Amino acid sequence: MTLTATATPGTSLISPTNHALVLIDFQSQMAFATKSIDATLLRNNAALISRGAKSFGVPTILTTVAEKSFSGPMFSEVTDAFPGQALLDRTSMNTWEDAAVIQEVNRIAKPRIVFAGLWTSVCIVGPVASAIDQGFEAYFIADACGDISAEAHERAVQRMIQLGAVPMTSLQYLLELQRDWARAETYASTTGIAKQWGGAYGLGVTYAKTMFGASEGH
Numbered sequence: 461m462t463l464t465a466t467a468t469p470g471t472s473l474i475s476p477t478n479h480a481l482v483l484i485d486f487q488s489q490m491a492f493a494t495k496s497i498d499a500t501l502l503r504n505n506a507a508l509i510s511r512g513a514k515s516f517g518v519p520t521i522l523t524t525v526a527e528k529s530f531s532g533p534m535f536s537e538v539t540d541a542f543p544g545q546a547l548l549d550r551t552s553m554n555t556w557e558d559a560a561v562i563q564e565v566n567r568i569a570k571p572r573i574v575f576a577g578l579w580t581s582v583c584i585v586g587p588v589a590s591a592i593d594q595g596f597e598a599y600f601i602a603d604a605c606g607d608i609s610a611e612a613h614e615r616a617v618q619r620m621i622q623l624g625a626v627p628m629t630s631l632q633y634l635l636e637l638q639r640d641w642a643r644a645e646t647y648a649s650t651t652g653i654a655k656q657w658g659g660a661y662g663l664g665v666t667y668a669k670t671m672f673g674a675s676e677g678h
Contacts, residue, residue, distance in 0.1 A: 483523070490525075
């Protein structure tokens, strides 16, 4: 059989309208014990995906655990992207067992959910496994998650992949939302986010634009 290619994106790709983003327990107490990723890089990646989601209008749930009594405030890198948005505070380690969070998931009504947060082996594995069990597609942003050791993080990543979850990275998430530099309405925002939080790639964008006035979208 001869296959015919078409200039259309694959259905597994993330778009601004086909998923919800759930950001879990980006909090001080959780970050203190996180050793699988540098705290500065973790905060940077949290900012990258938060600003990307906000820029593209992705419905986003922000949830904490024991914010006032133990774990502390959510990273400002996350909350600054969603000014005024309520944080759903929980007692459960598994976000999917919290009624308020699930009410919001059902209100948003997206069959695909992208997760990120702390810790990978507990607070991310739990909702990913639960969402998949209930028929949702689950993705997770691996470098916007962290755990008490590299071993703990990696075992959690492998477990989620075995369950059928799809791993991503933070910059991949942002650029998959954009996906075409000719999309002028989000070009400036995407490159601006990349310049501020996109690491070496952001430096390259800044250099090209400053030195040559370069533009990917022509």
